[in-house]
Each structure stands twice: as structure tokens, then as C-alpha cells.
Amino acid sequence: MRTIAIPIPEGVKGLIFDLDGTILDSMPLHYDGYNHALAAYGVHYPEDVFHSRGGIPTRDTLLMIAEDFEIKNFDVDQALETKRTFVESNLERIQLILPVFDIVKAYHGVLPMAVGTGSNRKVVTEMFERFRLGDYISHVVTATEVTHFKPHPETFIKCAEMIGIQPEDCVVFEDGKPGMQAAVAAGMKVVDVTKYL
Incomplete structure (x- = not known):
């Protein structure tokens, strides 16, 4: 397996990923x-x-x-x-962002993971099927399931609840400023993946 190019903060117990621009080059x-x-x-x-x-x-x-x-x-x-x-x-224009997908593969079965996205459930389901993301991540919060969108922390708070990890023990991988603000508001660590891509 390729070396993981994006660092994981020390001591985290749960990983949360944005989808568009983070796992998928969409x-x-x-x-x-x-x-x-x-x-x-x-x-x-x-x-x-x-x-x-x-x-x-x-x-x-x-x-x-x-x-x-x-x-x-x-x-x-x-x-x-x-x-x-x-x-x-x-x-067909959408591809996986491999440095982030490497993290997903490396930590599958090691730490609980979730996706928190501003896309709707229908599109997310299509993307999960196309790239077989469900083989690695079973917990997903989409715009369909929340009342308040990023930069509000609701999406990521729900992700933490789904994986059973306290917000302060989670790290969010994001490419967008509203998502990074949402992660900080949720009390989570955040990794700006754009610095490594």
C-alpha cells in the first residue's frame, strides 16, 4: 500500500470525511x-x-x-x-482523491469512520455505489438528514454520534472553508486536505 501522505493528528479515535473535494475529485x-x-x-x-x-x-x-x-x-x-x-x-469525470482514499483504506477496521457531506442522499448513494465506498464507510450524514448545513456543526455532530465517539476525539478531513468552520464549531480537530493535494 502507498505511504499515507496526509498526517493524522495524534490521539484521535474517530475519522470524519467530507465527500466532494475531499474523497472525490468532483x-x-x-x-x-x-x-x-x-x-x-x-x-x-x-x-x-x-x-x-x-x-x-x-x-x-x-x-x-x-x-x-x-x-x-x-x-x-x-x-x-x-x-x-x-x-x-x-x-465519469469524477475520480477518487487517492491520498485521502489511502487514509480510508488504511484505517478501515482500525478506527470508526463516517462521511459528512452537503450533497443530498440520492447523489451520495450513487457515488458510494460507483466507487464502492460502502465497503469502507457505513456511516453517512447528508444534507437530507440535517436541518442546519455547514458551517453549522450539525452534520459533524451527527457523524460523531453515529460512530459513538466524542467530538473532541474526532478529526474532520475537509477541503471547504464552511466545512472547516463546522468542524471547529463542533469541537473537532480538522485537517485541510488541500494543503497536501
Whole structure:
């Protein structure tokens, strides 16, 4: 097995992973999906803003964009469906992020693990099946199961409850600022995977 390139903080008892941009290299596809959906409104979503909102559910992000650009008569449901169709038609573009997946494989059966993501349950189920992530991780919290999204800590608190580990004994692997803020708010350690990719 490859050497693990991303350090694990000392003394942690549970591992929690974001999905998009952390385990899966899916962010470029999602970014293109937003711009595909926004083309009808003559809007181009800036890439830096997109990355600053990583982990926020798509509907909420689209509403933020509509406010940012003062889009009149914005049909969020139509934009949501257009983006979803685009992403689902291009799933072959998504690949595993191997340095993070190495951690998942190395700690499978060693420490309890969970995924906490801002994606909805349907998309997450498809990704778990496509990459056989369920062979390694059985505990998953999606946007479908929470009331408050990242940067609120609810997603990661639920992950800790699922794996039976106290928040202060968990480490979260994240690529997005809202997710990192959520981990800190939950009282967990956090590893910014972008520093190692």
C-alpha cells in the first residue's frame, strides 16, 4: 500500500470525511454544473466564490448566487434540475482523491469512520455505489438528514454520534472553508486536505 501522505493528528479515535473535494475529485464538475445552469441568466459564477462556499447545499448556493447577481425571476427549481442533470450526465469525470482514499483504506477496521457531506442522499448513494465506498464507510450524514448545513456543526455532530465517539476525539478531513468552520464549531480537530493535494 502507498505511504499515507496526509498526517493524522495524534490521539484521535474517530475519522470524519467530507465527500466532494475531499474523497472525490468532483468540484470541477460541480463548478461547471453551476455555470451550465446559470447560462440562461447570463451569469458566470466566479470560481473563488464557488470554492469559498464548498459544503453548502446546491439549493442554498443557487439562492445566494441569485442574490449576489440580483437575478430577476430566478427559478431555483429549474436551475437545480439543470445543474443536477448536467452533473449526472458527466459522472465519469469524477475520480477518487487517492491520498485521502489511502487514509480510508488504511484505517478501515482500525478506527470508526463516517462521511459528512452537503450533497443530498440520492447523489451520495450513487457515488458510494460507483466507487464502492460502502465497503469502507457505513456511516453517512447528508444534507437530507440535517436541518442546519455547514458551517453549522450539525452534520459533524451527527457523524460523531453515529460512530459513538466524542467530538473532541474526532478529526474532520475537509477541503471547504464552511466545512472547516463546522468542524471547529463542533469541537473537532480538522485537517485541510488541500494543503497536501
